[in-house]
Amino acid sequence: MTDSPAFRLPLDPQEQPILDKILNIRDHLSILKQDRSSYVKSEDVVQYYTQLMAQVEALNRIRVSKRDEQNRVDTVLDDCFQLISLFFLTIGRNSEAPAVYSAISTVKRLLDHLKEAGFYSAKDLESIGSHIQDWHASVERGKESHSEHLLTLLNARIELCRATLKELQDRLSRLDPQMMGRYEKLVSILRSLSACNTRSRVGYPCPDIFPAKEVNEFEQQVWQIESEMQAERIQHDGISAEDAYADRLGILSLTEGEVQDGDKVVQALLVRCTLWIEIIREKQGKIDDRFQDTYDKLLKIRNNLEQMNLTQAWSLRETDLYSFQRQLDRVDESRVDGNFIDVEGRPADLHAQRTLLYLLRKSYAFIYQYIISSEPVSEALLPIYNQLLTLKRCLKEVKHSGGVDSPRELYPYSMKLNSIDNMKKDGKFMVGNDIPEGQASVTALLNECFELAYELRSEADEKNEENGEPDAEEVNGVGTKD
Template identity: 75%
Template sequence: MTDSPAFRVPLDPSEQPILDRILTIRDHLFLLKQDRSTYVKSADVVQYYHQLIEQVERLNHIRESKRDEQNRVDTVLDDCFQLISLFFLTVGRNLEAPAVYSAISTVKRLLDHLTEAGFYSPKDLESISHHLEQWETSVTQGRDAHSPHLLTLLEARIDVCKQRLAELQASLSKLDPDMMGTYEKLVSILRSLSACNTRSKFPAKDVKQYEDQLLQIQAELHESRDNHEGKSAVQVYAERLASMSLTDSAVADGPTVVSALLARCLLWVEVIQEKQGKIDERFLDMYDKLIKLRNNLEQMNLTQAWSLRETDLYSFQRQLDRVDESRVDGNFIDAEGRPADLYAQRTLLYLLRKSYAYIYQYIVSSEPVSEALLPIYNQLLTLKRCLEEVQRSGGIDSPRELYPYSMKLNSIDNMRKDGKFMVGNEIPEGQASVSALLAECFDLAYELREDSQRELDEDETPPVKGTRIPA
C-alpha cells in the first residue's frame, strides 16, 4: 500500500484507539478497491464513510484544546478520505460532498504548481473555477446529509483554492484580447518545449521549430533577445525567475507579462538545447519514477471511459504526493540534502504538474453513474455519437438504415425492470443519467426517421392536376 509521508509528532496515547480503528478502515477500503470480481456497492462505501466520520468526531473531542495537532492519525485519515472520495465517484455519487475531497486536494496542488511554474493558460483557470463552483454547491447542499466536521474542512479547503485562483486570475487581468492570444501561444510553446525535454530521444528538430516560432513572435512584438554575455542561459533564467512572478501583488500590464514570458521561452530553448534531455544523475531515479507515472496516466486516457475505476487514481495520487512532499522549500533534493540544478528542478516540476493534471482531468470527467451501469452508459454514449454523426452527414436515405441502431436501443431498453436498470437485486446509482441518455438516443433516431420519411413523401407526391411536368 502506498502511504502518505508520516508525521514524526509523538502520538497522544488517547488517540491510539482511533489510529487503530482508522487503519482497519483503510485496510478494508484498500481491499474493496482491489476487488475486481464485482462492482462496488454504494451501501459498502457509505458504511465505511459513517465509521470514519465517527472516528473524526472522537478525534475532535480529544483535540478540543489542541486544534493544530498533526500526527500519523491525520495522514491515515487523509488516506481514508481520499479513498472514500474516489469510491463516491466510482458508485456514481459525484454530486455529494464526500466526492469533493479528492478533487479539492488535487486542485490545491495544481494551483500551487501553476503558481510555482509562473505561467498558465486562462483555460486552466476557467476549468478550475467552474468546477470549484460545482463542488462548493455540492458541499452547501450536503448540510443535512453529511457531517459538519467534513463540510467545515471542505469549505476551508475550497476557500484556500478560491483565494489562490483569484491571485492567478488577477495576474492576467490586464491582458487585452490581442495580447492574450500571444500569451496563450507562448504558454503552449513553453509546455511543448518541456514535453520535448522528457522524450526518450531529444527531438532537436522539433525544438528548433518552436524556437523559430518564438523568433517570429519576437519580431512581431519588436522585442530583442536577452544578451547574456558572460552568463549562461541557466543563470539568466534563474535570475528572471527570482526577480519576477506573475502573482506579485502589483499586477503587471499586459505587454510586460507577454514580454517576460517570451524572454523565458527563448532562454528555456537555449537551456534545453544545451542539456539535450540529460538529467543530473543524482535525480535520475526520481525522473524515471515521474516519467513512468506520467506515461501510465497518459495511457489511461485511451481506455478511461471503458475501464477506469476512479479508485485506481489513489495509488497515483499517493506516489505523486510523496514526491511533492519530499521537496524542501519547493526544491527537489538528493539523498544528501543538496538541491537539484534549475534544469532538473523545472523538468521534474513539469512532470509532477502534468501528472496531477491528468488526475484532475479524470476526476472532473467522471460520469455520475455507478460502475455497474457504465457498460450500458458507454454503449449509449457511442450510439449517441454515431446518430449525431449520421445527422451531421445529411441524415439517412431510408428508415432501414436505422435498424441496427433501433435494435440496439430496444435491447438496452428491454433490460429495464419496472423502469430501472437492475444488477442482480441491486439498483445501482445513475439511473436518471442512463435513462436520460437512452431517451436522447431514441429522440435522435426518431428525428432521423421523420426527416427521411418526409423526404420520401415529398419525392412521391404526385403533381397537381393540370400542372405541366418540366422536361
C-alpha cells in the first residue's frame, strides 16, 4: 500500500482504534487516487479530510502528557496528510492550508539535502523563500476554517524550513557580485557534472556512453575560472582524488562553522569541481556494486520524474507524486548519520555517497517543481485551462512578432475562444451538474485571451488606416464575445 518506513506498533491500547480508522481512511484515499474513471470531486476530499482531523483530535487528547510519541499511528497519519494535501492541489484548492502539507514536507527535505551537499544556487533559495511566504499566508488564512492542530503542525514545519533557509542564505552573504557570478557558474558546472555521472542506458551504467566530451568542456570552463581567480591547481600526490575531496570538504565547507569570506567559498567549490571531474572520469559511470540496487531505484525515479516534465500540464494528477515521495522518503530515512550503508552496515565510498545524494536531491527538486507549478484549477477544468494557456502563448507570440495584417488571420483563435466561451452555462463551466473548483482562474484566462485578440485586431485596423487601405472586413467574434 505504501513505502513508508516501518515503526513499532502503538504502545498505548487506546491508540489502536485510531490506527484502525486512519488505516481505513488511507485505503479509501489510495483507491480514490487510483480511480481515473472520473475527476476527483471536492466533496470526496473534504469528507476524508474531516474524518482525518477528527482522529487527530482524538489522538491529541490521548497524548496530552506524551506529545513526542512516535509510532505507527504517526506514520500512517503522515501518509494520509500527504495524500490529502496532494488531493487539495488536484481539486484546485491550492491556497488552502491542507495543500501546504506536502509542499512544506518536500521543501524541508530539499533544504536538508542542499545543506548536506554543501553547494546551492542563490536562485534556489530565492524560489524556496518566496513560496514559504506564500504557504505561511495560506496557513494564516486558514485560522477560521481549519483545525488548529493542523495549523500548529504546519507553522512548526514552516519555521524549521525558515531556519534552515536562513542558515544557507548566510553562507552566501559575503559573496560580492563578481564572486557570486563565479559561484553560480561553478554550481551549474558541478550539477552538470553530476548529471553526466549518472548518464546511463536502460538504467544501467555503460562506460561506452560516458559523456567524456561534455566533461572535457566543463573542465575547460573550470580552468577559465581558475585562471581568472589566479588560484593554484589542486595537487594530491600520494592520495586518491576521493580522499582529497573528503579532506577539502573538511577544510573548506560551505555548511560548517562560521560564515566564510566569499573568495574562500568560491575556492572551495572550485576545488570540488576539479576533484569531482577526476573522480567521475575514473569511475566512468560505475557505482559501487554494494549500492547498485539503490542507484538503479533512484535513477529510475529521477528519470520518471524528469520524463513527466514533458507531459505535466496535460496528464499529471498531483496525487501521482505520492508514490515517488514515499519511495524517496524510504531511501532517505534508511541512511545512518547521513550515510548510505550496505546490508552489512558499511558506509558507501565518497563517489557513491555523492552520486546517490545527487539523485535523491534531484528527484525531490522535480517534485517541488511540480507542486509549485500546480494550477489552482480542478483537474476537471484542466483541459480547458491548458487550451487557454496555449492560446494565450500563441497570441502573445503573434503580438511580439509584429501582429497581423488583417483580422482574418485571427479566425482560428476567434473560433476556438468562442467555442470555449460557449461551453459555459449560466456563466459557469459545468461538468454534468457539478461546478468544479477554479472557475475564476479559467474565466480570467479566457478574458485575457479575448483582450489579446482584440488588441491584435485593433492594431491591424490601425495599420490599414495608416496605409490608406479600405477598412478591414468586420469579423464578428475576433477579440470580442459579442
